[in-house]
Every structure is written in structure tokens, then in C-alpha cells.
Amino acid sequence: MKKIVICMIVLGLVLTLTACGGGGSKKDVDLDALASELTASAAFTMDMGQYAMQPELAAPTYGYDAADVASAKFFYNNGSAEEIFLAQASDEEAAARLEQLCEDRTANQQTVLSSYNPDAIPRLQNAVIARSGVYVALVVANDAAAAQTVVDKYMK
Amino acid sequence: MRHKTVALILIGLSVVLACAAVVVLRVRMLSGGPEAVDVTAVTPADYAAAQPAPDQTPTPEPTATPEPTATPEPTETPWAGPLVKEQSVPVPAAYFADAGFLGNSVLSGLWLYNNDLLLPSDPTHWFWQDSLTIMGASPYAAQMAAYDFGKIYIEFGINELTYDQSTLQEAFNTVIDQLQADHPNAIIYLMSVTPVSQYCDANLSIKQSAVMAFNNMLQTIAAEQHVWYLDVYPVLCGPDGFLPSDVTPDGVHFNPAHYQLWLDYLTTHYVPDGREYAVPQTEAPAEDAGDTVTDAPAA
Numbered sequence: 001m002k003k004i005v006i007c008m009i010v011l012g013l014v015l016t017l018t019a020c021g022g023g024g025s026k027k028d029v030d031l032d033a034l035a036s037e038l039t040a041s042a043a044f045t046m047d048m049g050q051y052a053m054q055p056e057l058a059a060p061t062y063g064y065d066a067a068d069v070a071s072a073k074f075f076y077n078n079g080s081a082e083e084i085f086l087a088q089a090s091d092e093e094a095a096a097r098l099e100q101l102c103e104d105r106t107a108n109q110q111t112v113l114s115s116y117n118p119d120a121i122p123r124l125q126n127a128v129i130a131r132s133g134v135y136v137a138l139v140v141a142n143d144a145a146a147a148q149t150v151v152d153k154y155m156k
Numbered sequence: 157m158r159h160k161t162v163a164l165i166l167i168g169l170s171v172v173l174a175c176a177a178v179v180v181l182r183v184r185m186l187s188g189g190p191e192a193v194d195v196t197a198v199t200p201a202d203y204a205a206a207q208p209a210p211d212q213t214p215t216p217e218p219t220a221t222p223e224p225t226a227t228p229e230p231t232e233t234p235w236a237g238p239l240v241k242e243q244s245v246p247v248p249a250a251y252f253a254d255a256g257f258l259g260n261s262v263l264s265g266l267w268l269y270n271n272d273l274l275l276p277s278d279p280t281h282w283f284w285q286d287s288l289t290i291m292g293a294s295p296y297a298a299q300m301a302a303y304d305f306g307k308i309y310i311e312f313g314i315n316e317l318t319y320d321q322s323t324l325q326e327a328f329n330t331v332i333d334q335l336q337a338d339h340p341n342a343i344i345y346l347m348s349v350t351p352v353s354q355y356c357d358a359n360l361s362i363k364q365s366a367v368m369a370f371n372n373m374l375q376t377i378a379a380e381q382h383v384w385y386l387d388v389y390p391v392l393c394g395p396d397g398f399l400p401s402d403v404t405p406d407g408v409h410f411n412p413a414h415y416q417l418w419l420d421y422l423t424t425h426y427v428p429d430g431r432e433y434a435v436p437q438t439e440a441p442a443e444d445a446g447d448t449v450t451d452a453p454a455a
Contacts, residue, residue, distance in 0.1 A: 046411065
């Protein structure tokens with residue numbers, strides 16, 4: 001009897017640990033609040049709030065299928081290469097694709113901007129890319145650590 | 157008796173001759189020349205036409221107006237370019253619905269920060285790339301051939317300020333020729349290179365003087381190619397003649413509020429395309445909101 005109880009307790013613990021680990025959080029992310037806190041932070045060289053763009057421009061900018069994204073917020077400073085891209089994907093598979101596109105974009109931007117905007121390169125190299133369930137965030141900021149702190153607050 | 161008769165005859169003959177002489181003299185006075193003119197047919201116009209020129213022949217036509225030697229072509233109006241003048245009535249977003257845009261990262265701001273959707277947001281209207289130069293623009297211009305653009309806006313220069321003018325002119329001419337062939341009815345605009353900041357001018361390789369020289373070259377190219385030149389440069393300069401430092405992160409690109417100056421400029425500097433557009437109205441006070449009419453979609 002004791003052995004059975006101990007096994008059940010251990011099994012319960014194992015299941016609890018499994019539920020807590022890996023795969024990412026399933027919580028909802030308030031993209032508006034995250035965008036507000038990011039743009040208000042000191043992570044960027046200029047007020048990113050003024051660089052808000054039409055969300056439909058994000059699809060051609062990142063190259064994703066519009067069907068993969070339920071909603072998005074997009075800020076881009078084409079002079080400093082700082083940007084904020086926050087998206088709620090249609091499902092987790094789409095979120096994985098978006099995450100990869102964010103990786104591709106930062107790599108491509110480094111290639112393109114290296115010839116005439118060297119200040120942008122460290123920002124791109126330290127870009128914050130995060131995925132939590134169906135939510136994806138890309139932040140290219142002058143202060144990557146400050147940006148990471150804000151992103152972690154909402155997505156971890 | 158006989159003498160008297162002869163005398164009378166002689167006298168009469170003299171009188172007749174004298175009268176005839178008077179008539180002849182009067183006629184000569186009127187004609188001004190040796191040749192006789194039918195006095196009864198002389199009109200004031202004839203008189204004017206018969207004024208002294210020893211070799212002038214009397215004009216037989218009733219009118220003396222000289223016939224014009226050449227008739228100018230009535231249908232061809234002189235080209236008013238290349239500088240696009242300010243129009244009194246701004247155009248709405250509908251004017252730009254068939255516009256295509258070709259250029260570099262500076263141009264991209266018109267697309268990125270076009271939040272009021274004055275310009276088309278559909279990326280099929282936009283052909284740009286960071287660091288793109290006019291020397292590399294032909295493939296992008298070729299892609300534009302798939303679309304029927306009524307206007308084409310071109311922005312290059314900031315990435316090629318150090319190239320020699322002959323290379324640049326040849327490259328611009330090639331691209332313009334290509335666009336004119338693919339879009340024979342399009343209004344083609346060359347937009348000026350935009351200013352740089354004082355810091356950029358003083359510390360980096362991109363000089364304001366080079367920008368100004370490039371713009372002079374663009375005007376020459378526009379004149380030779382019969383395309384239009386949009387002089388956006390002064391609109392974007394601050395009081396010191398440079399791009400204001402507080403609008404630019406890198407001395408070259410600028411923030412959305414500054415791009416709005418450029419967008420506003422495009423609405424008042426255009427070549428009429430023969431279509432009628434509803435006159436954009438300024439925003440009415442809240443109580444009159446129902447009367448506001450605009451072709452631009454709501455932001």
C-alpha cells in the first residue's frame with residue numbers, strides 16, 4: 001500500500017514538472033501593453049511611438065503569409081534600424097514560422113545596412129526575439145538588455 | 157476776222173490742254189509714281205500700300221495686308237518643365253492611386269510612414285531597396301513594367317553622391333528611357349535628393365554640397381529627358397539649411413513627422429493628369445463633421 005501511495009505521489013510530481021517545463025507559456029500576451037511599455041522605455045535612440053506603422057506593411061516587410069498573423073503591431077525607424085514587431089500568430093506552427101522570419105530579417109538587415117549604417121549592426125546582432133505560445137516578438141533596440149527586460153515581463 | 161477765229165481756236169485749245177494737264181498732275185499726285193492708276197479704284201488701303209518706294213508696284217488687291225509667310229503649329233504647347241510648380245488646389249489620395257515609386261531607403265519612408273494612406277500602401281506600387289543606387293535600378297524598373305502606372309516617382313542619390321556625373325547621367329538616362337518605353341503615358345517625376353544634417357555634413361562622407369550638386373544634375377537630366385523635377389530639398393531643410401538634427405537618427409533618414417512635409421509637398425506639386433478629383437477639404441470643426449469630404453480613406 002505504501003509503495004502504491006509513494007508511486008502515485010512520484011507520478012504526480014513528474015506530471016507537474018512536465019506541465020511546467022518546455023513548450024512555452026500558454027498565457028495571453030497583451031500586445032498593446034507590451035508595445036506601450038517598450039516604446040516608453042529608454043531602450044531606443046528615439047521615441048519609437050512616432051514610428052508606428054500600418055500593420056499591413058509588416059507582411060511584406062517580413063515576408064510572412066498574412067493568414068499566419070491574427071494581429072500585429074509594427075514600429076520601424078528606417079534610420080536607426082530599430083524596430084518592434086509584435087504578433088499574435090494564428091497557431092503555434094505559424095508562430096514558429098514567424099520566429100524564423102524574424103531571425104532571417106535581422107540577418108538580412110545586417111548584410112544590407114553594414115555598408116552605410118554601421119551603428120545598426122550591434123543592435124541587430126543583439127536583437128531580442130521571443131516566442132510564447134502563439135505570440136512572437138522581435139525588438140531591435142539600442143539597449144538590448146532594457147528591451148529584453150520588458151519582453152520577459154510579458155512573455156515569460 | 158480770220159485772225160480772231162484762229163486766236164479763239166488757239167485759246168480754246170490752250171484751255172483744253174491746261175485742263176488736261178491739271179488732271180494728269182492730280183492723278184500723278186495720288187499715285188505717287190510714274191505709272192497711271194485708276195483713281196476711281198483707289199482706297200485708303202491702296203493709298204497706304206502705295207506709299208513711297210520707288211520700285212513699289214501698286215497693289216491690285218483691295219486689301220493690302222501682307223500674307224503671312226509661315227503658320228506656326230497651333231496644337232503643340234511649349235513644355236513647362238522640368239520644375240513642377242505649386243498648384244493652387246491640392247490633390248487627394250486618388251491622384252496617387254496609379255503611382256509607382258522607385259528608389260532607395262529614403263524613399264521607403266514615404267511608404268513606411270504613410271499612415272494617412274495618401275500614397276498606396278500596396279507593396280506592388282513600391283520598388284525600393286536599402287542602399288540601392290541608380291546604377292542598380294534597372295531590374296527594379298523592369299519589374300514595374302508589369303503594372304500600368306500613370307505616375308512614376310523616382311528617388312536616388314544619397315547612396316551615389318561620390319560617383320562621377322557622366323556615369324550617373326548615363327544610368328539615369330537608361331532607367332528613364334526604360335520607364336518611358338514601358339509606361340509611355342506616365343508622368344515621370346525625378347525627386348531631389350533630400351538634405352543631410354549638419355553633423356553628417358561635418359563628420360561623415362555625405363556632404364550637403366554634394367547633395368546640392370547632385371540636385372542640379374537631376375534638373376539637367378529632367379530637362380533633357382522631358383521628365384519632371386520635384387524640388388523637395390528645401391522643404392525638408394531647417395532654418396540653417398540642413399536636415400534638422402532632432403528629426404534624424406543618422407543624419408540622412410528622418411522621422412514620420414518630417415516625412416509628412418514631403419507627403420504634403422506631393423499633394424500641392426503635381427502635373428495634372430487630365431482627370432478630375434474631388435477637392436480635398438480641410439478638417440471641419442466637430443459640429444460640421446458631416447460636411448467633410450475627402451477621397452482619402454480613414455486612417
